[in-house]
Amino acid sequence: MGEKLHPFDDAVALSTVPGAPTTGRTTDAYANMVGPYGGITAATMLRAVLDHPELLGDPISLTVNFAAAIAYGEFTVEARPTRTNRSTQHWLIEISQDGAVTTVATAVTAVRRETWSAGELAMPQVPAFDALERTVFPEFIAWAQNYDLRFAEGDLTMTDPQPSEDSTSTLWLKDIPARPIDYPALASMSDAFYPRVFLRLGQMVPAGTVSLTVYFHATTAELAQVGAGPVLGTAQAARFSAGYYDQTARLFSAEGTLLATSNQVVYFKA
Amino acid sequence: MGEKLHPFDDAVALSTVPGAPTTGRTTDAYANMVGPYGGITAATMLRAVLDHPELLGDPISLTVNFAAAIAYGEFTVEARPTRTNRSTQHWLIEISQDGAVTTVATAVTAVRRETWSAGELAMPQVPAFDALERTVFPEFIAWAQNYDLRFAEGDLTMTDPQPSEDSTSTLWLKDIPARPIDYPALASMSDAFYPRVFLRLGQMVPAGTVSLTVYFHATTAELAQVGAGPVLGTAQAARFSAGYYDQTARLFSAEGTLLATSNQVVYFKA
Numbered sequence: 001m002g003e004k005l006h007p008f009d010d011a012v013a014l015s016t017v018p019g020a021p022t023t024g025r026t027t028d029a030y031a032n033m034v035g036p037y038g039g040i041t042a043a044t045m046l047r048a049v050l051d052h053p054e055l056l057g058d059p060i061s062l063t064v065n066f067a068a069a070i071a072y073g074e075f076t077v078e079a080r081p082t083r084t085n086r087s088t089q090h091w092l093i094e095i096s097q098d099g100a101v102t103t104v105a106t107a108v109t110a111v112r113r114e115t116w117s118a119g120e121l122a123m124p125q126v127p128a129f130d131a132l133e134r135t136v137f138p139e140f141i142a143w144a145q146n147y148d149l150r151f152a153e154g155d156l157t158m159t160d161p162q163p164s165e166d167s168t169s170t171l172w173l174k175d176i177p178a179r180p181i182d183y184p185a186l187a188s189m190s191d192a193f194y195p196r197v198f199l200r201l202g203q204m205v206p207a208g209t210v211s212l213t214v215y216f217h218a219t220t221a222e223l224a225q226v227g228a229g230p231v232l233g234t235a236q237a238a239r240f241s242a243g244y245y246d247q248t249a250r251l252f253s254a255e256g257t258l259l260a261t262s263n264q265v266v267y268f269k270a
Numbered sequence: 271m272g273e274k275l276h277p278f279d280d281a282v283a284l285s286t287v288p289g290a291p292t293t294g295r296t297t298d299a300y301a302n303m304v305g306p307y308g309g310i311t312a313a314t315m316l317r318a319v320l321d322h323p324e325l326l327g328d329p330i331s332l333t334v335n336f337a338a339a340i341a342y343g344e345f346t347v348e349a350r351p352t353r354t355n356r357s358t359q360h361w362l363i364e365i366s367q368d369g370a371v372t373t374v375a376t377a378v379t380a381v382r383r384e385t386w387s388a389g390e391l392a393m394p395q396v397p398a399f400d401a402l403e404r405t406v407f408p409e410f411i412a413w414a415q416n417y418d419l420r421f422a423e424g425d426l427t428m429t430d431p432q433p434s435e436d437s438t439s440t441l442w443l444k445d446i447p448a449r450p451i452d453y454p455a456l457a458s459m460s461d462a463f464y465p466r467v468f469l470r471l472g473q474m475v476p477a478g479t480v481s482l483t484v485y486f487h488a489t490t491a492e493l494a495q496v497g498a499g500p501v502l503g504t505a506q507a508a509r510f511s512a513g514y515y516d517q518t519a520r521l522f523s524a525e526g527t528l529l530a531t532s533n534q535v536v537y538f539k540a
Contacts, residue, residue: 063483065378067355083370090337100353108481112513114512118470119509119510211331211378211483213483239389240388241489243383243385244485244487258509261518261533263485263533
């Protein structure tokens, strides 16, 4: 072929050999502190569904349970439809390494139909993408180098961090290099908000996503309209309690269309 | 024994015979329009985890994918730990009937530790439980008869329904008869908000939950403090689009402690 894949497509690429399990592998570009970035794992599991020959429709929901860190290198991905109805399909996806499960996901796909529609949640009013400075994350957070992140609020000040009473971050997100938004990209961006506990405490503490759920509101036509973005994201925690907290995140098109909502529960130590 | 079980405990009760699959059965008390009430199915799947001899810790998250309606009668419930770590445990739970999967769930349980804690989301200011009238749902919605539901906003007016620009309902919930709150009760109450699309359109239309996720914030000590409630619930949709919408719900103790947050994606026809 000769054409170089986008780093995102390279990271979620799966290899299928007839009669053998489907495999993927981690890439340096989307490494996190311990194992790969959770967003890329979520996108990879969704990729396995989208690549499946029996796929029906488009993604409606995805839940990824991070049972153990994925070791750098190769892994097996098994996606299978657990139930196929007339217009909806239910999926179970597992990643394993050396025979042990590291990640378990479920997904729902469906053939969408035109219905009455309404966006109830308004997009936060923030300066335009071009009016904001890019926040460059420290080099050791490899995955973040693939995103042009421009904070309107809740940036993590690396130089003089302060505790905050509000865990909200609102920021523009855009792939580097530019890449048209698709469902795996939305899954990955849903996890691109640094841990809310850092913002509240004004310091980095051990934290890791335990379970991530993404609801896809955008139709394929809407995604085509968004093109390569940018996308506006906003995330906030509701409660920090006894080692765990939640995060609600929303991703909007620049025109204010709610593309995806996501929630995650995060382990932390502080 | 002779002591009569609470209808909720009766509905989620499982039967285990060594060497045979665990079974449950639907009860008339928690019937919905087609099949059992989704909240009782979620609670039953959590019950299967909590009853499991290898259980580690308390529930952190639960995601239930409703793949097909459960027929009234007996069903098989299989819960198995997919990965057990030092302080967290990951679960896969399946309900099947006649060998076909109807419902697939994942859960995370964990041993909680004391940490820095903070509730960021404030409880809505509403009149007290005793200051509001109970809304009695039509008799054909059997499951709702098990809840004393008192709306502060977003009641479904049965007599003269009107479309609304806001899909928010905020209400007190309490088991009938009174029953101390536990994790299965929170799972069930997370689904006790009638479909948001009814409120927006001012009419009942076909609607059904496709996937439900619950995050449990409350510790067992906090649940003991809540006792038999009531609990304050608030729910809202963010977007209705091409046959599906989401619902975010929060459950607070009367003292304002956030006990659980939940999200669901719902199929609708309108």
